[in-house]
Amino acid sequence: MEKTLSVDESFENFNSLKAEFDKFIQEDINESDTRSKLIDNVLFKILGWSESDVTREGKVDSGYFDYKVSISGFHFIIEAKKNFKEFVIPKRHKTCKVKTFLKENEDVITQIRDYAGDFGVNYGVITNGKQYVILKLYNSDGTSWKENPCLIFSGIEDVENRFVEFYEVLSKFSIINNGGFIYDLPSNINPSQTIFSKLTQKEKELIRNPLSSKITPIINNVFGEMFSSESESNEDFIEKCFVENKETKKNRDDIERLFSDVAPKLSNVIPAVNTSNIQKQITDEINQDEINSQNFTPPKPIVIIGSKGAGKSTFINHLFKYQTKANDLNNHLITYLDLRSYFDSNNQFDSELICKNILENIYDKYDDIDLHSLKVLKRIYLKEIKRNDKGIWSYDKANNEDVYQQKVSEFLTEKQKNNREHLENLSKYFIRDRRKRLIIIIDNADQFKDAVQEQVFLFAHSLAKTSLCGTVISLREGYYYKWRSAPPFDAYESNVYHITAPKYSEVLQKRLDYTLENLNVDDFEIEAQNSKGYKVKINNQAVIEFLTSLKSSVFSSDNNEIIDFLNQTTYPNIREGLRIFKLFLTSGHTKVEDYIMRERFRVEEETHSPIPFHEFIKSIGLINKHYYNSNNSAIHNLLLPNENSTDHFLNFYLLKELVKLYENEGNTNRFVSINSIYDLFTQFGYTIKTLRSAILELINISLIDTDEVLTDVDKKDIPDDLNITITLKGYYYIKELCTRFHYFDLVIQDTPIFDKDSFADIYSKFPLSNENGKRSLNGRVDCLKSFFDYLKLCEKNQSNRLKSYFGSFMEYIQPNITKDINRIEKN
Structure with a gap:
């Protein structure tokens, strides 16, 4: 792995090479020597770039460039001049606009801008080995490149005095971590205003509909989870609302098939062909288990995996609570633990407390077995009692029955204090005396962070091994795929079943x-x-x-x-x-x-x-609420600019590019490297930092998915080697929702407007909500027309290259918007 050059090491190297710099500067060396003797040392020994990052003296249409420095998603050109040819730059200024020193340095700036244009690169550095000027040569927002600020280092002494700044701007370490030249990251974005921020009653609550109080309890029950502490005993609800997955791929259209909830092709994951099929596989697996006191091999733990909300708990409960009433699972005693109820009172995973809860569930469910009775307890600990009868209790057993019985009681009391050991012994008792296998279901581990899921996984395997019981756990598929080949998980064998979500329409109709x-x-x-x-x-x-x-x-x-x-x-x-x-x-x-x-x-x-x-x-x-706020709405605002940006269209461009890749490549190749997205978009002037921020937000709101299943883990940053793709939700937004009047009627309310005159016009036309949540329809249309004029103004300022590649956003949404507005105005 390539070693990163720290700022301290960089400064030491600078001091070591400074004497050589002074020597070279006193010589009259040509451009080639300037490159090899000065700039190479600066690039590789001081700024930490490697040879593989640099292309030298390449030919483009406008001539031969000196250096092109590249990392994934960011590139810049360096143009080297003779060391004695000083640039005419302001000596006592760190920055100035390009137009300020363009006339005196027009030849070199024109030359490097031509090179950058041939490459599709936006940034350049001009240097003579002692002076360095960093400048942005092309813009993507429609503004003049001559207005761009440049960063100036007027000589070696200036570099030395501002070395940290020099390193922070030009070093490989800094550019990777900052996603580009840090001097160019906007420090003061143009001020913006939103309609929502100007409203005096923006947080005012609307009176709920008159049926709300009557139907809310019904709705919460029927449209909540099928299995909960309140509804788990409602067999009629379970029977009538459970949806078997009877998917037949031949009847599904291309879009649905592409985005279907399918198991990955892994040899140790059993996909669900349909609910009946997978239930039969699990019940057969359990029923084929040989239950006798001579079989010391526990059944493999069953791991149920599936995406978030796909119905893992519903499947488990239907199989082990409802189906077992039909005697589909013979010779098994089943106990169920919802991990959520355990964590209501515990902040960490404690196996002893978990075992205590499992024991309480067993006692309550199988009260008829009298597991607390002295007779049963003696059978549970028969082996130990017999051993003591022949040893330390033998005298009292023969001569003092009361004392003997007291010792037996104390022994049994002590044994029950260790919940883990008592559960293990109880499980073995069921096998030995009753020919029954205990099956322990630990549900909803997937509702917790990876550390808890890891502990549940290990606990289930450990418990199965020590107590010879069967265990069933549910995990989020992302965690399982992430762990499956890593220690200690690769040391354990499980039977893993992937649960596919049923069709939503069937679920809703049954409810x-x-x-x-x-x-x-x-x-x-x-x-x-x-x-x-x-x-x-x-x-x-x-x-x-x-x-x-x-x-x-x-x-x-x-x-x-x-x-x-x-x-x-x-x-x-x-x-x-x-x-x-x-x-x-x-x-x-x-x-x-x-x-x-x-x-x-x-x-x-x-x-x-x-x-x-x-x-x-x-x-x-x-x-x-009376007004829209994207922070607490189920509808996402794609026009919100991303970090350090005023661009309303970046999310649209990203989603459109991913849709194009999906439509061209199909399901097999629909993932694309995030670095290729960086490379494409930086050609249009976007910084990696802005792109990373935009992609991360699109992942967080599930419009983009990743091959690392980041939708299943905490998403705080993006790995550099990630592959991404459009989701079904993202496809729907870009193809349908964001082309409709009712969508823009919402998002206009918290979209920042960066043009004062436009905002004044839009806000003046925005109709306020009355007590019933109604806003003038004609006023809404007029307001949106002004908003679309503002978006057209913003789009006009986008670069022609950008619009040529991605197309016009306004032209894309225009057909459906026009239809919607015409329909409204006719009524």
Whole structure:
């Protein structure tokens, strides 16, 4: 591995070479000698670059350049001149604009700019071996390159006096860590304003819809987790709402197939063909286990893996709680521990306390076995008691029964104090005396950080080995794939099953059906008013009408936009999809009165959707607020500039490039090296730091995925060797959502506007919300038209090279926006 040159080592080398510099500077050496005697030493011995980073004297269309210095995602040209040819630069200034010294140094600046243009490089350094000028030669934001600031080192003495700055700007170590020249990182971005920041009542809550208090308990129960402490005993709920995954790939379209939730092709991971298939594999594996006191080989622990929210807990509970009632698992005693309830009162993993909780679960579930009885306890510790009977207890056993029984009781009491050992002995007792295997399920380890999941994994294997019990644990697939080949995990054998998420539409439909079948709210009657002022009485029947309307709308063959949104922005995280749908049901912007009226007076032949898609987006985007704030919304704002940037379009360009790669390469080659993205985008003037910030945010909001499964771990930084791809959610945003009026109607509210006049115009047209959360539709259209004018102004300032490669953002969104606005203005 290449050694990094620290600033201290660099300064020592500078001092060692300083005398040689003085000698060379006194000589009249040509450009070639300047390069070999001066600049090579500076580059390699002082600034820490290696030969592999540097290309010398290469030919381009405009001539021969001296040096091109490159790392992935960042490049700059160095033009060397004779040492006696001093540049005309301000002596007592660290910086100045290019235009200030352009006239006196026009030949060398024109020359290096031509070289940079041939290469698609934005930065250059001109030097004569003693003076150094670092300058940006091309911009991507439409501003004049002559206005760019340059960084000046006016001589060797100036370099020595400002050595730390010299190192921080030009060294390989600094450029890698800063993502470019640190002097060029914007220190004062143009001031911006947002509509949201100017609103006086921006955090005001909207009054929830009148049915909210009546239906929220139902919604929380039915649209929450299927298995919880409250609902785990509801067999009817489990039976009717559990969705078996019966996927058949031939019936799935290209997009769905590409982004499907499939297991990686690893020999030790068993993929789910469908729910019945994988349940049968697990039950057969358990039932084929030979249970007798002579078999000291425990079954391999079963590890259930799957993506976040894919239904691992639902699968485990359905198999081990519901299916076992049909005697699918013979000769096994099953106990279940939800790790979340354990961590409610414990901040760290304690195996002794875990074992105590497991024992309590066994005692409660199998109370009929009398595991606390003296008779059973003596059977559990039969071997030790017999040994003591022949040894230390033999006299009392023969001569003093009371004392003997006291000693036995004390012995059994002491044994039960060690929960881990007692659980192990209890498990062996089940095998020896009852021909039953204990199966311990530890669920929801995947809800915790990797350190806890690691401990659960090791605990499950250790417990299986020492107690001969079966263990079942659930892990997030990202953690498992990350660990599987590393010590100590590679030392353990497991049977690993990958759980595929069911279709979201089936999950939602079963939940709605169940709600309608089991609706049981107290008699009530509320008088409410819809958006047109008509009064409507809302009672028990109204709840049924609302949910029926909702169901017919969501699953209408003519309108599947809501299902498409939920499928494509949350799959395979079914839990997240249900959460988003629950937001809609309880949002203050979900106008229950309107939907009930539409359902009551809908002509039977009408096929229109009672719940328009734009109203759904508004409900989940605003929740119970009057105004949009991307920090707490389910709708993401792609126009937010990234770190040290005023560019509204970078996220669009990144996603569009990844979509293009996916559409060209298909599923097999859809991942691309992040370094190739850096290389492409830095050609257009973006710094690595800005790109890294943008990509990290897109990963965090699940619009981009990685081959390192960073969606499953804490995402604080990006490895340099990462591969990335578009997600189904990112594909949906770029192809559909960010081309629609209802999307921009939200994101306009917290998008920073960097032009004062534009902001004044936009803000003056922004219609405020009334008490019911309504804003003038005509005003919203007028406001968005001004906003689009501002975006056109921003796009006009983008470089022609950038727009030529990625295309125009405004032209891309225009067709759907125009359709939406025309539809609004006709009504």
